[in-house]
Amino acid sequence: MRIQSLIAWFDERLSISTLVAIARKKEVPLHRHSIWYYFGGMTLFLFTVQVVTGILLLLYYRPSSESAFESVQFIITEVKFGWLIRSIHSWSANLMIATLFIHMFSVFFLRAYYPPREITWVSGVFLLFIVICFGFSGYLLPWNKLAFFATKVGTEIAGVVPVVGRPILRFLRGGDDVTGATLTRFFGFHVAVLPATATVFIAIHVLMVQMHGMSVPPKLLGQPVKKMKFVPNFILRDLIGWILAIGVLAALAALFPWELGEKADAFASAPAGIKPEWYFLFMFQTLKWLPAKILGMDGEVLGIMAFNIVALLLFIVPFVDRSDNRRRRLIFNLLGVLALLFIVVMTIVGYVT
């Protein structure tokens, strides 16, 4: 009875029963595309893995050009399970970007952004770019050679954008070149600015999903759709996925520990065979293939502007494609398939060459 009254005391102050009622009411539609519902939750799970392992790494990491490399070396060689935590942080980051891409493309092809879910989509696109910034800023932190050149090229890409490029480049680098000042800034972005921003957008994104419920693909709208309780049926299935993910992460970390490489040197040539992380490979390969001059403009400027425009177009997808009509469906499916093909083919080419 003591417990009953304790629950009543909290309920009166926090309205727990309302939340419980909402959770009980939540249902997940069952149909042949239901599998895609798991990828959003999986991305969120991997994000929490990032938060936990990231906080652990903060206990030993030192953000300066003199000691960053050495502190990561210390983590993976001296600290108990340091190799495991660091490898899981790197692997989980990569898997998170993979599940995020799968989630985005499945939402795109199943038209889950139709009204009233436009803001859910837009907040998701913001999260995509936040996660890419997480990846880019975190990559520099071990201060190794690959990271140094990746950051040089990446910030230079921002720098070639007309008018605003140069100030953005100096803001990102903390000066004209990639130095210890850049490392300090990236560290700040990675552990303070981005987590705070991500938290806000995740809150909006998840709240929107609760408000509107799970989207049913427009093709199935007229038909009777079976449903599954979110609590406990769906969440238990989610849980199995998360346990599997932990297993995969541990296996990857043990079998393929993330390499540290050589310490960055501002006065050494870029090593042969240098490549960015796989999720930047398709852009990397495009930049490699673009000729030096296109219609009198520098090739890379044109390429980078094109990528920027495509990124902006992502935001307006739900405002352009608002309802199910045959011609528009065909066009958007075609655009989606082309984008997917381009990314996949260029990634493979970038990987093997």
Added chain:
Amino acid sequence: MQNIFGDKSTDPKHALKPTRRRFLDYLLGTSAFATLGAIFYPIFKFMQPPQIIESAENSVVAAKLSEIPTNSGKIFKFGNKPGIVLRTPAGELKAFSAVCTHLECIVQYRPDTKQIWCACHNGQYNLNGKNIGGPPPRPLEEYKVNTRGDDIVVTRS
């Protein structure tokens, strides 16, 4: 026309009179703007890294003659930027900026192709620093090379 002295059509009660409320609103509005400006201007300026004056170094000892045999190259520090000094297969000494004109990676000398090569995006330059293949849009900046005893002295031209 709306102005700080009031307006007959929107505020008939205080027609044609400079009302105290409007005046106070105006003061409050402008000071709110000024306060926001005073807060955000320093924040915005703080985020811009200060311009560090580049060292006026115009020449530097890049390497020893013995360090660079025929058909090889070496990266050296020129102020806070990297340069590359190389000896061509014909035995001539040359020096260039080592910053690739494509996306600022650091180039290297390739003895097998006898070219200057950037590993990042496969940019190629010939031994005069001219961009001859891959994405680089411009040639590398060339420096003057002199020898002083065993020292190779590189000078910005």
